[in-house]
Amino acid sequence: MSSLSTTRRSAVAIPALAAVLALSACSPAAEAPSAGTLNVVTTTTQLADFAHQIGGDDISLTSLLAAGASAHHFDPSPKELVALSQADVLIVNGAELEGFIDSAIEASGFAGELVTAADGIDLAEAKEITAEGEHEVEAGGGEAAEHEHDHADHDHAEHGSGGHDHAADEAAGHEHAEDASAGHDDHAEHDHDHGDVNPHLWTSPRYASAMAGEVARGLAKADPEHAADYRERASAYEAELAELDAWVGAQFERVPAAERVLVSGHDSLRYYLHDYGIAYAGAIMPSFEDNAEPSAAELDALTAKITERGVRAIFVESSMSPKLAQTIAREAGITVVDSEALYADSLGPAGSGAETYVAATVHNTQVILEAWGHTPDAVPQGLGAAS
Template sequence: MTYFAKFACSLILILCSLARANADNYQPSPLNVVTSFSILADLAKELGGDNVKITNLVGANSDGHLYQPRPSDVVAVSAADLLIFNGLNFEGWMSRLIQSSGFDGAAIEASAGVRKMYHGDEVDPHAWQSLQNIKIYAKNINKALIEALPNRKADLDNRYQAFIEQVDALIARSQRSFADIPIQNRIVITNHDAFGYLGRDLKVAFIAPVGISTDEEPSAADLAALIQQIKTKNVKALFLENISNKRLLQQISAEAGVSVGGTLYSDALSEREGPASTYLKMMNYNLRTLSGALK
């Protein structure tokens, strides 16, 4: 073999090695993910990590029931690779937003497959308040991310398993903390009916003057009946919500003679510096606050 041939072979081997190294180290551009509200934004970031770039629509401490999409939301959705929304009629504005944006990418209903609860004839959309349900949310999001980023499957699966382990640990802690609270004492008053799924998991009765949507208004008769129920059942736990108007529950508190025990996080996370800046922190905070008040 001539010197030139040997040099050419060596050069080819070097180039092949560099190509393999580049392939091994190749990082795809982050997937452009749009989420409908803050809880889903946190789940998508937790499960996607650096593989995703999140644009969220309804922010911290904001009410998804009453949200009105902005022109910037139309632009964001139109550019999305993946759209994640809750479903169960929570985002009544979502279909109009998709239509006006011309979005034709992948979209998932994060709540698909949960065991639904109903408030009269309406489905209760607050399924994320169940730790058992959130494992279904995580499975749906993990599947969608892997379909969009198949070469990142190992990392995405690792993140999914780590999240599920944290959820299971929180479920175990919650069961221990509520174990010694008598069933008859597990009655809580909140602004609107957002905690039904949590109540089902923990056998806690959540009662609210407003139904599953914050755009409802209770009648005077409804309020009178609720105040009478609070007095009759000797209810001790009244809680504000981070997204709701405080005046209604403060009125109930004054008329029923029961003090407000604090704030629960229902339809949105807190700001970053708050106690509920991630989904797991939110649930941990709510569970500790509830169990402490009921004990």
């Protein structure tokens, strides 16, 4: 497994966390894992949904992050550390998203199977897409059609995994990251270069499919007794994600390229924009993170670019305050979409209609299209509903 970056590690000291963990383990708030099921902990809400779709009733699931929370500025609570200490499997995003996780693993004493969902993706390709988007912003963009994604010819399974043939891997008995069977101590042997990769990999349904495949392999390895069930559910879920990808692509293909220009709260939708031929004009927060501080000069430059590119709306992610976006929108004379926020860093809470990854992606697509003055097609049966 890949080692996780400590460049944005939580400032909480390891000894202090360990002491809190010891006290919390004796408190009524520390809940024991369900007997007879694989005890799985995930970091993000998206990963929790992937694990739920694939694990079904064979796992007991805990998400460290709640709906609306962001991994960019998260510190685990004592209860969350206790859950981690009791986990058989920990599923993380990787790609330097979870700056808190190394500290949490060490403090909790977690020694189970570590599954890094980003390992299912071709991170070299993701790095190229990240750099491509940054160049687009610096150069003032270009026609969105240059990045048109041909869904009619797209081989979802092949490209979603970055070119890996996972069926062949399984047939050959391939064990992805064999060191995980001994815990997380040997990650360094499989270190990947995650530098300069936007960590919001899941925003592309084809990348989400590859991440879900990695989750399925991790669960199957940790629980061989139910491996066939995990693979069967994963196959069905990946088919659903392929249908989602095709539907989203069809919606944006009807929008003229010149109108497909987006500004968001922070740089959270890079892979989604790339896959569907949407030009990226920039973000309010000049970072992958949603808690960065833009300078006055950066805000002025973004306002000028909004006017230059004919941007029709600013979209705010659910994990962010809309105040800066509202100010910029007033100055630029455009709409800010904040009452129906985009779900990027987190899925939505119960009742939001965005409780699952599929539903959140459908929601985001509908909100963007409607703000651009286009009516999306009816959602195919089975897509968009929380499950």
